[in-house]
Amino acid sequence: MNAFLAELGKQLVTRWTATLVVSGGLFAGAVVLAQVLGHRNAVNLRMLRVWLDMVSADPTSERGTTVLIAAAGFLLGAAAAGLMSGATGLLVEWSWGLTGAAPLAGWLARSRQRRWEKAEAEVAAAERALLADTTDPVLRERTRMAILRREAICLVPAERPTWIGDRLHASDVRVHSSYSIDLVTVWPRLWLILPEAVRGELTAVQDRCTSAARLAGWGLLYVVLGMFWWPALVIGLVVLLVSRHRARLAVGVYTDLVESAVDMYGRRLAAHLGLACPGRLTAEIGAEITAILRKDDVLRPLRPVVSV
Incomplete structure (x- = not known):
């Protein structure tokens, strides 16, 4: 002891x-x-x-x-x-x-949400282009990078400031x-x-x-x-x-x-x-x-x- x-x-x-x-x-x-x-x-x-x-x-x-x-x-x-x-x-x-209930926190949360939705739209566009030609390596890389940019913001739809x-x-x-x-x-x-x-x-x-x-x-x-x-x-x-x-x-x-x-x-x-x-x-x-x-x-x- x-x-x-x-x-x-x-x-x-x-x-x-x-x-x-x-x-x-x-x-x-x-x-x-x-x-x-x-x-x-x-x-x-x-x-x-x-x-x-x-x-x-x-x-x-x-x-x-x-x-x-x-x-x-x-x-x-x-x-x-x-x-x-x-x-x-x-x-x-x-x-x-x-959680974004306060005014400043709410503004930050909405800003992050808009960024995530923009990144999600880029992922959707890249995936549609990839479906048209799944063998194109450029389109595959474009889709991969779009997913990484979205996940860099948040793994799920952003809600917090x-x-x-x-x-x-x-x-x-x-x-x-x-x-x-x-x-x-x-x-x-x-x-x-x-x-x-x-x-x-x-x-x-x-x-x-x-x-x-x-x-x-x-x-x-x-x-x-x-x-x-x-x-x-x-x-x-x-x-x-x-x-x-x-x-x-x-x-x-x-x-x-x-x-x-x-x-x-x-x-x-x-x-x-x-x-x-x-x-x-x-x-x-x-x-x-x-x-x-x-x-x-x-x-x-x-x-x-x-x-x-």
Whole structure:
């Protein structure tokens, strides 16, 4: 137990150092630069050297108490910035689930929907041309590229204001279309019977999603700081672009793993619920699974349940 607690303490210190001290320290340093330089002298290194000389020449800077207070204030500021980035990251993750009910979210959702419908029309036109001459390699490549452009927007008709929101929604739609399974209802029960290795992979990808959202939180904080020191705005925009790329990769992998878990272990869940599933998982069995786990008869098909 002592060894376990010691290792746990090391892990906590490492995570605290990585998430608060390093990233928070960089942000705290940027805040100091914004206070000292401002917009007009944003990249004036000479002015920064003059300020550092003034601080070092101050008699109070040689006192140990002053140094300790300054170091404590810097660490507290770094920790506060880390907590703010975490809270902002939670808001970013919350925004992934927006449905388009709000005015701005609705405008974004309709814009994505129009893009998807345009891409769908291009796919339909390419497929009609390919049906006229199925041996033409140019038409086959044109059809393939049209499908890829449509799927780059969303795998199903777009409805959400963001790509990530649509990708998460697409998994629910695809699982329900294939198996009549309500993924929101079934997933917690399916999670309980997944092998440890599968749950480990899913947890690791979830951590990457959270990390990407926290990185977006840092980017937003730098953008706000850019109101007082314009280099922070540049840093914030770059960080937001990186976080967007990471979030898309992580969410794409996560949704693929979720759909794969349903494909591979849906029959095991049916067996645990006492349903006969000798072959592949069908929509009828999926509807029975959903009805049992929802604890109602709304989705239960009109046929007797065969116990294993």
